[in-house]
Amino acid sequence: MAGHDPLLLGSAAALAALGVVLVGAATRRHGEAFAVRQILWVAAGGVALTATALVDLEALRRRANVLYLGGLALLALVLSPFGATTNGAQAWFSLGPLALQPAEVMKPVLVMALAAHGARARGPLDGRRLLGALVLLGGPVGLVLLQPDLGTAMVLVSLTVGVVAVAGARVRHLALLGIFGGMAVVGVLRAGVLAPYQVERLTGFLHQSADPRGTSWNLEQAKIAIGSGGLAGEGLFSGSQTRLAYVPEQHTDFVFTVVGEELGLVGGATVLGLFGLLAWRIWRAAWRTADPFGALCCAGILAMLVFQVTENVGMTMGITPITGIPLPFLSYGGSSMVATFAAVGLAANVARTCPQATGAALGPAARLATT
Numbered sequence: 132m133a134g135h136d137p138l139l140l141g142s143a144a145a146l147a148a149l150g151v152v153l154v155g156a157a158t159r160r161h162g163e164a165f166a167v168r169q170i171l172w173v174a175a176g177g178v179a180l181t182a183t184a185l186v187d188l189e190a191l192r193r194r195a196n197v198l199y200l201g202g203l204a205l206l207a208l209v210l211s212p213f214g215a216t217t218n219g220a221q222a223w224f225s226l227g228p229l230a231l232q233p234a235e236v237m238k239p240v241l242v243m244a245l246a247a248h249g250a251r252a253r254g255p256l257d258g259r260r261l262l263g264a265l266v267l268l269g270g271p272v273g274l275v276l277l278q279p280d281l282g283t284a285m286v287l288v289s290l291t292v293g294v295v296a297v298a299g300a301r302v303r304h305l306a307l308l309g310i311f312g313g314m315a316v317v318g319v320l321r322a323g324v325l326a327p328y329q330v331e332r333l334t335g336f337l338h339q340s341a342d343p344r345g346t347s348w349n350l351e352q353a354k355i356a357i358g359s360g361g362l363a364g365e366g367l368f369s370g371s372q373t374r375l376a377y378v379p380e381q382h383t384d385f386v387f388t389v390v391g392e393e394l395g396l397v398g399g400a401t402v403l404g405l406f407g408l409l410a411w412r413i414w415r416a417a418w419r420t421a422d423p424f425g426a427l428c429c430a431g432i433l434a435m436l437v438f439q440v441t442e443n444v445g446m447t448m449g450i451t452p453i454t455g456i457p458l459p460f461l462s463y464g465g466s467s468m469v470a471t472f473a474a475v476g477l478a479a480n481v482a483r484t485c486p487q488a489t490g491a492a493l494g495p496a497a498r499l500a501t502t
Contacts, residue, residue: 176472183476242431255299282454293434357391364395416482
């Protein structure tokens with residue numbers, strides 16, 4: 132697309148293409164069906180990226196609240212008899228051979244709603260404006276926790292922190308948010324909102340060797356797969372853990388284990404390097420744009436991607452809890468793929484409208500303060 136950042140779009144495309152290969156490797160014993168469907172999801176994601184990359188940002192800002200209310204309606208509707216339950220969470224609409232997860236759609240929608248709210252402040256967020264942002268966050272988080280899906284709720288919180296931090300929230304307010312967030316997680320774990328197996332999976336990384344054939348099975352097999360890859364890996368489609376299906380949910384939550392086992396440290400570093408390139412270009416767009424709404428959208432998208440990548444890769448190595456958060460572009464699934472492409476398309480739109488002269492950039496926080 133003419134005028135767009137080729138490094139931003141290229142890194143996203145490379146990750147998505149690699150995701151097709153990894154899903155194919157993880158599901159090779161089932162034939163080509165999963166890989167073919169992943170290609171279709173990537174194509175659908177490309178359509179979503181094109182739409183968000185070309186839409187008028189001002190029109191999007193004006194309609195952000197309408198999109199937000201539509202996202203809330205979908206989250207409420209999925210909890211009704213129209214929603215379908217998978218792995219203990221009522222989080223999908225079953226549409227024949229397809230499934231739609233409204234919580235994934237809500238991620239970029241919440242980014243836009245928060246960015247529009249922050250842009251209206253025309254300066255650093257005061258206590259009242261920060262409370263408004265928390266109200267915008269509270270609705271979707273509450274509905275997602277009712278599914279229950281703590282992982283997605285954590286992503287929504289992380290992208291909110293990204294937006295309000297760049298919008299100029301005071302350090303003490305952010306510190307209080309962190310404290311309250313930690314207390315909320317503890318409360319959710321103790322309140323019986325999550326199923327027992329979900330609590331065990333979340334807390335299993337604290338005592339990883341306690342039950343290697345039970346609650347820690349996923350984690351133990353993931354670490355074995357990654358560790359066996361060594362420097363260069365066992366070769367694509369040649370990983371023993373992958374071929375013998377020892378790692379559960381390997382094509383979705385644990386797809387990074389395919390990278391570690393079959394492509395080794397070199398492959399893992401390449402994947403993380405592509406994510407790093409994508410993150411840099413999104414931050415660059417946020418820094419250079421003259422539009423407060425665009426800058427805050429990029430901040431939220433960046434926080435969302437960084438949190439998901441850190442959490443997903445970390446959980447496969449036993450350094451973060453297992454939450455079921457997908458790895459952007461690489462994990463199998465349509466809703467996550469389309470929503471992630473839409474978010475990156477929005478960042479590409481912001482980058483397209485940036486001034487060409489580097490000296491014109493003020494940085495998002497400074498520009499918001501002087502609007």
